[in-house]
Amino acid sequence: xxxxxxxxxxxxxxxxxxxxxxxxxxxxxxxxxxxxxxxxxxxxxxxxxxxxxxxxxxxxxxxxxxxxxxxxxxxxxxxxxxxxxxxxxxxxxxxxxxxxxxxxxxxxxxxxxxxxxxxxxxxxxxxxxxxxxxxxxxxxxxxxxxxxxxxxxxxxxxxxxxxxxxxxxxxxxxxxxxxxxxxxxxxxxxxxxxxxxxxxxxxxxxxxxxxxxxxxxxxxxxxxxxxxxxxxxxxxxxxxxxxxxxxxxxxxxxxxxxxxxxxxxxxxxxxxxxxxxxxxxxxxxxxxxxxxxxxxxxxxxxxxxxxxxxxxxxxxxxxxxxxxxxxxxxxxxxxxxxxxxxxxxxxxxxxxxxxxxxxxxxxxxxxxxxxxxxxxxxxxxxxxxxxxxxxxxxxxxxxxxxxxxxxxxxxxxxxxxxxxxxxxxxxxxxxxxxxxxxxxx
Numbered sequence: 511x512x513x514x515x516x517x518x519x520x521x522x523x524x525x526x527x528x529x530x531x532x533x534x535x536x537x538x539x540x541x542x543x544x545x546x547x548x549x550x551x552x553x554x555x556x557x558x559x560x561x562x563x564x565x566x567x568x569x570x571x572x573x574x575x576x577x578x579x580x581x582x583x584x585x586x587x588x589x590x591x592x593x594x595x596x597x598x599x600x601x602x603x604x605x606x607x608x609x610x611x612x613x614x615x616x617x618x619x620x621x622x623x624x625x626x627x628x629x630x631x632x633x634x635x636x637x638x639x640x641x642x643x644x645x646x647x648x649x650x651x652x653x654x655x656x657x658x659x660x661x662x663x664x665x666x667x668x669x670x671x672x673x674x675x676x677x678x679x680x681x682x683x684x685x686x687x688x689x690x691x692x693x694x695x696x697x698x699x700x701x702x703x704x705x706x707x708x709x710x711x712x713x714x715x716x717x718x719x720x721x722x723x724x725x726x727x728x729x730x731x732x733x734x735x736x737x738x739x740x741x742x743x744x745x746x747x748x749x750x751x752x753x754x755x756x757x758x759x760x761x762x763x764x765x766x767x768x769x770x771x772x773x774x775x776x777x778x779x780x781x782x783x784x785x786x787x788x789x790x791x792x793x794x795x796x797x798x799x800x801x802x803x804x805x806x807x808x809x810x811x812x813x814x815x816x817x818x819x820x821x822x823x824x825x826x827x828x829x830x831x832x833x834x835x836x837x838x839x840x841x842x843x844x845x846x847x848x849x850x851x852x853x854x855x856x857x858x859x860x861x862x863x864x865x866x867x868x869x870x871x872x873x874x875x876x877x878x879x880x881x882x883x884x885x886x887x888x889x890x891x892x893x894x895x896x897x898x899x900x901x902x903x904x905x906x907x908x909x910x911x912x913x914x915x916x917x918x919x920x921x922x923x924x925x926x927x928x929x930x931x932x933x934x935x936x937x938x939x940x941x942x943x944x945x946x947x948x949x950x951x
Contacts, residue, residue, distance in 0.1 A: 516799075523661075534588075537584045604633060672838075691713050823937070830944035854903060
């Protein structure tokens with residue numbers, strides 16, 4: 511039964527069109543990062559980057575080489591779009607993109623994570639078997655069908671993403687409009703729409719429209735009677751995000767998934783007029799079917815589990831940030847902080863307050879001031895820098911943080927030496943003070 515469900519062949523028009531759009535978008539993302547100065551601000555100007563813990567060895571290439579790095583990614587994107595050496599091109603892009611993802615957290619975004627796992631999934635898909643350079647050079651690979659698991663991947667991945675995004679918004683500061691109001695206040699300077707975004711009605715629309723859209727969009731796209739309405743709602747939603755939040759290619763990537771929800775005839779008429787429609791009813795079970803089934807099941811179990819992990823970690827994820835990443839918790843909170851790092855020379859007991867400007871770029875100062883894991887990493891960096899001078903140090907942090915406009919509270923135990931504290935990736939860090947401090951006093 512599972513074999514028939516996963517390996518029944520269906521028309522591949524949606525995947526072929528998606529490959530073209532996807533390749534164009536990842537190429538634009540890569541070249542756009544060069545043109546907008548994102549690489550300069552994030553990877554070139556900083557003296558070091560805050561990588562994912564465990565990936566400290568992964569640092570940007572020196573000098574102008576990160577521009578070359580991104581240009582190469584852009585070229586691979588073009589190759590994916592035209593279907594030239596497709597497998598090698600998408601594999602190479604995935605490795606390079608994953609490298610950037612793990613080497614820096616200052617610009618962490620759920621969308622970057624999504625692009626990494628999506629690119630990895632595209633490696634396995636036969637997206638180059640029609641309307642591609644590969645199919646033209648090697649006609650025997652040409653095909654007008656694909657196994658059903660290719661389409662199912664997109665349905666399940668998008669359903670998980672949007673469902674968790676909807677559930678994550680169902681908490682008091684979102685429902686009572688605190689977060690939407692704060693987010694829109696930061697957009698008040700926008701021409702034309704800036705003042706409009708300050709209306710309470712707009713905040714209600716963002717808060718409750720966001721919950722409903724994320725929770726219902728995939729079922730509504732899957733159901734034929736509501737498909738077109740859902741698609742136009744999706745266009746409005748993603749264009750709004752693009753204009754107001756300026757999140758690069760990702761609204762357009764999200765819109766491109768619509769090709770998997772419409773009938774193949776419709777996609778062919780729009781994009782591939784010379785392509786035959788596949789309407790056979792065949793199930794082709796490959797010799798490696800058990801491998802595909804195992805990977806498919808394990809992958810989606812991980813995707814379901816990762817966003818739940820913060821429930822098994824002490825305290826509120828909005829406060830501790832533990833379990834926040836890779837969990838589809840998007841635009842859920844705002845933070846402001848006042849943070850100081852004090853270095854103490856163990857030999858002389860002399861203390862020095864660190865000037866962030868001596869170590870950090872402007873972009874890096876915000877996460878260092880508000881996110882416990884980045885604070886710990888900065889303490890480790892200071893320890894290494896002082897060790898080069900032959901000085902053994904302790905590092906103490908006084909961080910007062912406000913979440914969603916609430917009064918600031920102390921985030922880090924000021925008596926704990928973060929330079930010599932251990933990081934446990936699977937447990938709550940006990941040097942993070944509780945979020946409900948007033949109740950504990």
